[in-house]
Amino acid sequence: MTVKTIKVDQLARVEGEGALKVIARDGVVQSAELNIFEPPRFFEAFLRDRMYTEAPDITARICGICPVAYQMSAVHAMENALGVAVDGPLRELRRLIYCGEWIESHTLHIYMLHAPDFLGYEGAIEMARDHADIVRRGLDLKRAGNSIIALLGGREIHPINVRVGGFYRAPRRRELQPLAEELKRARDWALATVRWTAGFDFPDMERDYEFVALRGDGEYPFSQGRIASSRGLDISAAEYDEHFEETHVEHSTALHAHIKTRGPYLTGPLARYALNAASLSPLAREAAREAGLGSACANPFRSIIVRAVEVLYACDEALRIIADYEEPERSAVDLDARAATGYAATEAPRGMLYHRYQLTADGKIADARIVPPTSQNQPSIEEDLKTFATAWLDLPDDALRHRCEQTIRNHDPCISCATHFLRLEIDRGG
Amino acid sequence: MERARRPKLAVWKFASCDGCQLSLLDCEDELLEVAGEIEIAHFLEATRATIQGPYDLSLVEGSVTTAHDAARIQEIRKQSRFLVTIGACATAGGIQALRNFADVREYTAIVYARPDYIQTLATSTAIGDHVKVDFELRGCPISTRQLIEVISAFLAGRKPQTPPHSVCVECKIAGNLCVMVGHGTPCLGPVTHAGCGAVCPAYNRGCYGCYGPMETPNTPSLSAGLSKLGMDDDALKRIYRTFNANADAFRKESERHDR
Ligand code: SF4
Ligand code: SF4
Numbered sequence: 001m002t003v004k005t006i007k008v009d010q011l012a013r014v015e016g017e018g019a020l021k022v023i024a025r026d027g028v029v030q031s032a033e034l035n036i037f038e039p040p041r042f043f044e045a046f047l048r049d050r051m052y053t054e055a056p057d058i059t060a061r062i063c064g065i066c067p068v069a070y071q072m073s074a075v076h077a078m079e080n081a082l083g084v085a086v087d088g089p090l091r092e093l094r095r096l097i098y099c100g101e102w103i104e105s106h107t108l109h110i111y112m113l114h115a116p117d118f119l120g121y122e123g124a125i126e127m128a129r130d131h132a133d134i135v136r137r138g139l140d141l142k143r144a145g146n147s148i149i150a151l152l153g154g155r156e157i158h159p160i161n162v163r164v165g166g167f168y169r170a171p172r173r174r175e176l177q178p179l180a181e182e183l184k185r186a187r188d189w190a191l192a193t194v195r196w197t198a199g200f201d202f203p204d205m206e207r208d209y210e211f212v213a214l215r216g217d218g219e220y221p222f223s224q225g226r227i228a229s230s231r232g233l234d235i236s237a238a239e240y241d242e243h244f245e246e247t248h249v250e251h252s253t254a255l256h257a258h259i260k261t262r263g264p265y266l267t268g269p270l271a272r273y274a275l276n277a278a279s280l281s282p283l284a285r286e287a288a289r290e291a292g293l294g295s296a297c298a299n300p301f302r303s304i305i306v307r308a309v310e311v312l313y314a315c316d317e318a319l320r321i322i323a324d325y326e327e328p329e330r331s332a333v334d335l336d337a338r339a340a341t342g343y344a345a346t347e348a349p350r351g352m353l354y355h356r357y358q359l360t361a362d363g364k365i366a367d368a369r370i371v372p373p374t375s376q377n378q379p380s381i382e383e384d385l386k387t388f389a390t391a392w393l394d395l396p397d398d399a400l401r402h403r404c405e406q407t408i409r410n411h412d413p414c415i416s417c418a419t420h421f422l423r424l425e426i427d428r429g430g
Numbered sequence: 431m432e433r434a435r436r437p438k439l440a441v442w443k444f445a446s447c448d449g450c451q452l453s454l455l456d457c458e459d460e461l462l463e464v465a466g467e468i469e470i471a472h473f474l475e476a477t478r479a480t481i482q483g484p485y486d487l488s489l490v491e492g493s494v495t496t497a498h499d500a501a502r503i504q505e506i507r508k509q510s511r512f513l514v515t516i517g518a519c520a521t522a523g524g525i526q527a528l529r530n531f532a533d534v535r536e537y538t539a540i541v542y543a544r545p546d547y548i549q550t551l552a553t554s555t556a557i558g559d560h561v562k563v564d565f566e567l568r569g570c571p572i573s574t575r576q577l578i579e580v581i582s583a584f585l586a587g588r589k590p591q592t593p594p595h596s597v598c599v600e601c602k603i604a605g606n607l608c609v610m611v612g613h614g615t616p617c618l619g620p621v622t623h624a625g626c627g628a629v630c631p632a633y634n635r636g637c638y639g640c641y642g643p644m645e646t647p648n649t650p651s652l653s654a655g656l657s658k659l660g661m662d663d664d665a666l667k668r669i670y671r672t673f674n675a676n677a678d679a680f681r682k683e684s685e686r687h688d689r
Binding site: 039040041042043044045046048050051054057058061062063064065067108112125146154155156157158160161168169247248255331 | 470525537640673
């Protein structure tokens, strides 16, 4: 019997640090485990006894790459508990800041973290030596996303202007104008990015995922819509716990989320696209068609194209919001504390992010639960590895190791944001 | 022709959200320039390529929360000529230092189904509690402008210019209306270290102290003012207990209201 064990100790270019273990016997992959070296930070524990108003700023610190997603899930869950709806221009501004995060985070992943895999570089710094113009375009595009967040949020990372009920200060119309100029250029770069990524060489590998994402009511989803799946799930965020569960399994280093009775599922750009492609803007739809995406894409390596399409959509949508923007009379709606439980799921760049808070009558958090996208996707990432790696076993170790890393990076796992990831002794197996 | 040896930069992560090292990737223009002058020897978020130490400049993000990390920072210190902490986690222990005020076993049981799988220390501590730190950058997150200043100062062999005054002074410089005087909004600006450019007051919001305490802040006097604005002990305790909860001045002041 031949035993082949490939270990990658530090997985570069995923946010945070992880390790991966693949064990093969007699030419077939037996198991694939993604291990995360992320010390626990206990957010759900120290959220207890904080005021509901503090959750957006505190949970933002779970992840510096997608703080807006944490803030949005927190404010929507709190508003759900307090029984208020934030509509009109304030709702539009929330979509706008989310556009900024998608542009920034997706572009970071596409250019700095993912494209080097397809073009044979160790990272963007090395890639920049041969393709300075392309890396420059990526940085400019990313900056357009950052500009939205900085203007609406006060700064790029951990924005300070988001609050339960709305914003501390709503922007004036004229403040948004320079942003529109930058976004028009960004839209061209985004279109060029779709075409650029569509030309990469992709391994011919598909998987039969159950896609899970919000389904917007005629709009591509950021923070609102029902939780839907490609196999017929259709529920509100309040029903999440009835249909999904997280398990703390001994062989793994992380809490793994599953659909009860069915198993692993995938959230993120592939899932959003599969469930909402028809709601993309005409320009983004056309670009997706030209890139050969079809109505759904089940090849995780091609997720880089779907991310580019979403960046294009986010530029388009941001421009629409700015063009239609009317200054709200007040920057936030009134809120009254009450004892209740609130639920929300929103679409972080890398996948669905679920928050649930139980509040006391005086507005304190009695219980908090947060399910980040990476712990939802981790079982699917491991399935990808198990499914694909058998075909690569004859490659030299280095090449095989690199393919496995790529397989993980396909899903842009933000390891810091998986609040539950922890260090664990690994069973090295046979 | 051989180029002169470029200084080697390393970026290290401990318990954190990655936001501070992301600030380095956010220095879009400067990054390409900086990349020409220094050799990025260890920055896993940006590249798989790693180069052996020793390193000329180590930027450290995150706090120490595990026994393994307590040992790792010793090793990094040995390999680094200069070591700079970036952000509130590395400089003060971060938001995860809230465990220092609680029982970590209880925390573990709240979050995890199988607490016995978890290995963690009872406290989250700053890098400076473990090794000598050559310079500390404040903020949750740090400002990219200050980060560039630190790297440039290091390249030029001079001391970084990061003003030690309060956020209040930055408000005056920016011409902001004082939110406390103007709207009666509670604000930690008078005791908080400068660096952000007084972002929150510019957005009609009080400062929540993400840059941590300035040197010798008068926290009792501020707390007296805040209680006149209607904050009770519990609210005062919470306002000092966020991203810099374990910084000395904020910890002591929060403890005065913990009853
Ligand atoms: S200081 Fe704040 S922004 Fe920086 S790593 Fe820590 S939590 Fe993130
Ligand atoms: S005003 Fe205070 S809380 Fe706001 S960014 Fe500056 S230091 Fe941080």
